[in-house]
Amino acid sequence: MAHPFNLVETPLSLTYGIVFAALILLYVAKISSFKQRCLDRIPTIGGPSYPVFSYIGAFRFVRGAKALVQQGYSRYRGGVFKIARPDRWLVVVTGSKLMEEFRTAPDDVLSFVEATNDTLAISYTLGPNIRENEYHIGIIRGQLTRNLGYAFDGMHDEVVAAFGDEIRPQGNEWVAVPALDAMSVVVCRASNRAFVGLPLCRKREYVDLCIGFTIDVALGAFIINMFPTFLRPLVGSILTRVPKAIKKGVEHLGPVIEDRIEKMQENGKDWAQKPKDMITWLIEEAQGEERSVRNWALRILTVNFAAIHTSSTSFTHALFHLAANPQFIQPLREEVEDIVNKEGWSRASLQKMRRIDSFLKESMRYNGMGCLSMTRKALKPFTFSDGTVIPPGVYVNAAQTATHHDEEYYADPDVFDGLRFAEEEGQNMKHHLISTANDYVPFGHGKHACPGRFFAANTMKTMLAHLVLTYDVKMENEGVRPPDRWFGPASGPNATAKVLFRKRQL
Numbered sequence: 001m002a003h004p005f006n007l008v009e010t011p012l013s014l015t016y017g018i019v020f021a022a023l024i025l026l027y028v029a030k031i032s033s034f035k036q037r038c039l040d041r042i043p044t045i046g047g048p049s050y051p052v053f054s055y056i057g058a059f060r061f062v063r064g065a066k067a068l069v070q071q072g073y074s075r076y077r078g079g080v081f082k083i084a085r086p087d088r089w090l091v092v093v094t095g096s097k098l099m100e101e102f103r104t105a106p107d108d109v110l111s112f113v114e115a116t117n118d119t120l121a122i123s124y125t126l127g128p129n130i131r132e133n134e135y136h137i138g139i140i141r142g143q144l145t146r147n148l149g150y151a152f153d154g155m156h157d158e159v160v161a162a163f164g165d166e167i168r169p170q171g172n173e174w175v176a177v178p179a180l181d182a183m184s185v186v187v188c189r190a191s192n193r194a195f196v197g198l199p200l201c202r203k204r205e206y207v208d209l210c211i212g213f214t215i216d217v218a219l220g221a222f223i224i225n226m227f228p229t230f231l232r233p234l235v236g237s238i239l240t241r242v243p244k245a246i247k248k249g250v251e252h253l254g255p256v257i258e259d260r261i262e263k264m265q266e267n268g269k270d271w272a273q274k275p276k277d278m279i280t281w282l283i284e285e286a287q288g289e290e291r292s293v294r295n296w297a298l299r300i301l302t303v304n305f306a307a308i309h310t311s312s313t314s315f316t317h318a319l320f321h322l323a324a325n326p327q328f329i330q331p332l333r334e335e336v337e338d339i340v341n342k343e344g345w346s347r348a349s350l351q352k353m354r355r356i357d358s359f360l361k362e363s364m365r366y367n368g369m370g371c372l373s374m375t376r377k378a379l380k381p382f383t384f385s386d387g388t389v390i391p392p393g394v395y396v397n398a399a400q401t402a403t404h405h406d407e408e409y410y411a412d413p414d415v416f417d418g419l420r421f422a423e424e425e426g427q428n429m430k431h432h433l434i435s436t437a438n439d440y441v442p443f444g445h446g447k448h449a450c451p452g453r454f455f456a457a458n459t460m461k462t463m464l465a466h467l468v469l470t471y472d473v474k475m476e477n478e479g480v481r482p483p484d485r486w487f488g489p490a491s492g493p494n495a496t497a498k499v500l501f502r503k504r505q506l
């Protein structure tokens with residue numbers, strides 16, 4: 001006779017046995033899958049590479065991504081290595097040869113769109129239309145870039161006015177200015193002078209909205225991505241600030257857009273005084289359902305999303321370098337003065353400012369926006385010339401910080417030399433801020449290299465040229481550059497540090 005408890009025990013232990021065997025089978029299936037076999041051949045940095053155990057590495061990645069990538073770069077330079085993230089494997093490509101293969105890989109194999117679609121949870125933040133119809137990118141690359149000369153006077157005027165409003169030293173006094181906040185306002189006003197024009201580009205609430213929008217979307221995406229797919233639409237609409245921000249954007253932009261449509265209808269296609277700005281171009285180019293006030297406003301916000309945070313963090317990095325190394329002020333000032341005295345302010349004179357250009361380029365080399373760049377998602381297996389196969393589902397990146405501090409590409413790479421790229425006189429475009437390369441990736445490189453970089457360079461150069469002509473600067477803690485902030489693989493300048501400004505004395 002069975003013990004009464006056996007009636008219970010037998011089926012239970014059987015159930016445990018079956019579950020356990022199934023788990024082992026699943027695990028074996030997983031580690032012997034095509035994906036895992038490909039991944040096994042790629043060396044791992046930061047921890048074990050088996051499923052589940054890889055979370056150890058993922059944890060280390062969140063804590064200190066920069067050091068992990070540097071470790072992998074030093075050990076496997078010229079090859080690839082992988083790092084676990086909480087949600088996925090990330091493969092890092094190093095060396096010019098593999099970088100060249102990486103950046104020229106077709107979109108349907110290593111996809112830029114799918115990677116940003118995932119990381120920004122675009123379907124639930126900006127909305128799927130932004131990816132399905134990317135007509136704003138053509139406008140940035142085309143009309144916006146072609147009209148930089150035309151738009152120069154307005155942009156310069158806005159830079160001067162915005163600096164004047166944000167930084168007001170009296171007499172010979174030094175004033176302490178929270179650098180990132182102030183530079184975000186200047187960048188936002190100057191950029192929106194070209195996107196939407198006066199008076200909206202100066203309206204405080206609109207400026208704050210545009211500056212905050214990047215954070216709203218990035219933080220929103222971060223929250224959304226912590227939830228399973230079926231909950232994401234709900235999370236996107238109730239747990240993030242994005243829908244509210246879009247609504248406010250429509251309130252600010254709606255009347256301007258409606259007014260423009262009216263004027264364009266009244267005055268016809270070839271209206272001589274037609275403002276050449278983002279609003280006009282979006283109205284001219286939009287097709288089908290994109291032709292609505294809400295969708296036009298959303299495009300303007302999307303362009304701001306790509307433009308403001310990137311340019312203001314990059315400029316603040318440069319400002320910290322300048323304030324911590326004030327010996328660079330004089331050579332920059334001499335160059336600007338010399339050119340402006342001869343030719344006045346224009347895009348053409350700006351393009352002659354090699355030292356200003358070099359200073360910003362060196363700053364972006366030294367501190368990019370993170371230790372990685374150029375995220376791509378593998379949709380199909382991709383084979384590198386060294387035989388490495390990237391399986392679908394995996395993310396692939398360039399190693400930004402490690403590459404920019406590699407002495408094979410840059411002499412004394414850990415020294416900040418603001419004039420590094422200006423020495424090379426002549427026409428070699430390779431040394432210009434807007435040029436991308438396998439060893440210079442702050443704007444990416446290849447087909448998806450930032451289409452807004454000509455615009456960004458134009459704005460940042462105008463800002464730096466105006467700054468050195470108008471102010472003396474130094475760090476609060478003299479000669480000491482505040483350390484960067486890091487969150488996983490992303491970095492930014494210290495957000496609270498102040499720079500001291502006074503009216504130029506010499």
Ligand code: HEM
Nearest residue numbers: 306307310311314374375442443444445448449450452456
């Ligand atoms: C210093 C400022 C900027 C930096 C550092 C920067 C950086 C980047 C990077 C790294 C990428 C991705 C490249 C890749 O993965 O290959 C990118 C893409 C992009 N950027 Fe910028 N950017 C800046 C300014 C701007 C501005 C001012 C605009 C708009 C006027 C803009 C619009 C875009 C757009 C639309 C894309 C997506 C391109 C695509 O889908 O193919 N960016 N940017």
Ligand SMILES: *[C@@H]1O[C@H](CO)[C@@H](O)[C@H](O)[C@H]1NC(C)=O
Nearest residue numbers: 113114117118123128131132
């Ligand atoms: C983007 O992500 C959404 C949801 O996560 C998905 O449905 C869609 O297929 C993805 N790709 C594109 C190009 O939108």
Ligand SMILES: *[C@@H]1O[C@H](CO)[C@@H](O)[C@H](O)[C@H]1NC(C)=O
Nearest residue numbers: 482483485494495496497498
């Ligand atoms: C940023 O700078 C401020 C002032 O210099 C300093 O007190 C603070 O600790 C810095 N923050 C970080 C994260 O380095």
